[in-house]
Amino acid sequence: MDWMKKISTDKMLLGVVSLIVVGMSFIYLGKGKIGTEEITPTKSAITSVESPNTKIGVLEKELESKLQTNILMMEGVGKVQVSVNFLTGLKNEYVRNNNVTKRTNKETDKTGGTRETTEVTENNQxxxxxxxxxxxxxxxxxxxxxxxxxxxEGARDPKVREGIHTAVQTLLSIPSSRITVVPMGGA
Known part of the structure; x- marks a missing residue:
């Protein structure tokens, strides 16, 4: 009877992990906009495909590697795999050469009336x-x-799972709701 509880718990855990993976896939696939100065990553949460050699892909891989290195040093963690998803792309502000030219003309007509016109030319290259x-x-x-x-691997222990969660939250300064820590399954 005890082994039935274990199988049921394992199946439930596998179901929860599957739902998380599917949910993350929808999140990843829903973020496909590309703007003029913004690059949004498109990567699948199901397969472990190398990110393209874009700046955003390189940043994701570097961040995943740093997190994995730090988490691996924690006691009781075991093997670790980390996936990071960016909500926005890189945002660049470029140096601009701002030139403003202002020219004023005063005209007087035959009846003594004056008219003043101002012309402003902006160059923002x-x-x-x-x-x-x-x-x-x-x-x-x-x-x-x-x-x-x-x-x-060690995320089955609640203390280890909480330690990983807190470490990621502290390192990245992100809300707790954006972090998911799950035990590694498989044989």
Whole structure:
């Protein structure tokens, strides 16, 4: 009878993990907009495919690697796999050459009336270094983290799971609701 409870618990846990993976897939697939200065990642939560060699893909991989390295050093964690999803893309603010020219004309007609006109010309060009096709970047904002999934062998222990959750929340300064820690399954 005790083994039936274990099988039932394992099946329920597998179901919960499956729902999380499917939910994360919908989140990933729903974020496919590409703007003029924003890149949004498109990666599947089900397969472990290498991210393309884009800036956003490289940032995701670096962050996943750093988190994994830190989590692996924690006691009782065991094997770990980390997935990070960005909610927004990289945001760049470019250096601009702002020139404003103001010209005022005063005209007097034959009857003694005067008319004054002001012409303002604004030139707001992005600064391009000589011989380069890339503009000069003034500020580069990191993308906002949409969610983190941590799969760890030791996550069956509530203390280890809570420790991982707290560590990720502290390292990334993101709300608790954006972090999921689940035990690693399989044989």
């Amino acid at each position: 992005v600064v391009m270094p000589s011989g380069s096709a890339q503009p000069v970047i003034a500020i580069e904002d990191r993308p906002e983290i949409g969610g983190v999934l941590v799969i760890a």
